[in-house]
Amino acid sequence: MADKGLEDVPEGQIESNYDETTDSFDNMAxxxxxxxxxxxxxxxxPSAIQQRAIMPVIKGHDxxxxxxxxxxxxxxxxxxxxQKIDSSVKACQALILAPTRELAQQIQKVVVTTKFMRDPVRILVKKDELTLEGIKQFYIAVEKEDWKLDTLSDLYETVTITQAVIFCNTRRKVDWLTDKLTARDFTVSAMHGDMDQTQRDVIMKEFRSGSxxxxIATDLLARGIDVQQVSLVINYDLPAxxxxxxxxxxxxxRFGRKGVAINFVTADDVRMMREIEQFYSTQIEEMPMNVADLI
Structure with missing residues (x-):
């Protein structure tokens, strides 16, 4: 299964060359x-993707x-x-591939390539439909890069956060921001690819448990990690x-729950923000004064 945006997906929300749907787990045998x-x-x-995709996999389709x-x-x-494996056979019967260690541990998604497939069943959602309903998107205009830290500190004190993820574009920025916030007596954790696996496992366990x-993370965390209580995502840096x-x-x-995304935007970031809006057919509004009521 793939989550890559495919350029030839037409204007309908769902494209599939497999017409059967099964709307009950009881009917899947x-x-x-x-x-x-x-x-x-x-x-x-079953969810929409489960109604369409479970049965063709069971039937042996790619x-x-x-x-x-x-x-x-x-x-x-x-x-x-x-469904397809024989639980009485004590041997490896399935191989699941994931792009990061955290993702492999969670088994959030599987990435495969078409060259291994024979006439695969395709069930695709158009790329500009991928923005989740229920996530309110805002930006904060920051005049200078150096002012982002104070802006984040002010925001931190304004809202009550269940759990939040702050994204930076580089590992160095993650470490820098973690040190700066810790020095200001904010309790934060950090994770990026330079950390060893044991350390990353401990950090993810603490974050999942709510402790x-x-x-604060790089894009290592961006794909697929499911932490149930995350209500706020802050792009300290807009993605590259x-x-x-x-x-x-x-x-x-996640799974239809409400969430808020806040983007810190300097003058140099405006072009990228507009490209993001156009790419996803969405609009990112300036953050309102009552943002605390939305989280």
Whole structure:
């Protein structure tokens, strides 16, 4: 399954060359123990991507499936894979690939290439439909790069944050911002690719458990990591490419929950922000005074 934006997806919200949908887990002929597990996990009915993609995988088709963040892609390939494997065979029967260690541990999405596929089933969501409904997007105009830190400190004291992710474009900036906020007595954690895996695991565990409420990160965290209580995403730096924007702000508002994304924008960033708006057919408004009421 892939989450890459494909350029030839037409104007409809969903393109698929596989017409069958199954709107109930009971109708998927799942193994009894698997079906019990699905319901025990809290699922009630399949999401749109699950209705379209679980059955073709079970039937042995190659599948390319793309959908919004937080719509159930993990369960899609997990359920279909568990249906196909023989639990009595104590050997590796499935290989799941992910682009980062954290993602592999969470099994949030699988990236495959078409060269390994034979006439794959395609279930794709148009790229400019990928902005999640329910995420309110704002910007704060910052006159100078050097003023972003004070702006962040003011914002930090203005809003009550359940959990938040702050994105920077470089590992050095992550470390710098972490040190600066810590010096101002803000409690934050940081994660980037220069850290060893043990350290990253501890940081993610603390963030998932809620003992750490604010995580500063590079785009390492942007793809697929699902932390249930993230309500605020701050782009301290706008992403270097517009495709990463949706993966960043998708950390808030997972599975239809509400979220807020705030972008710090200098004069040099305005062009990129407009490109992001055009690319996703969205509008990023100036942050209102009552932003605390929205988080």
């Amino acid at each position: 799942l193994k009894a123990e698997l079906l019990r597990g699905v319901y025990a996990y809290g699922f009630e009915r 599948v390319i499936a793309q959908a919004q963040s937080g719509t159930g892609k993990t369960a899609t390939f997990s359920i279909s894979t568990l 750490s409420r604010v995580l 490419n517009r495709e990463n924007y949706i993966h960043r702000i998708g950390r808030g508002g």
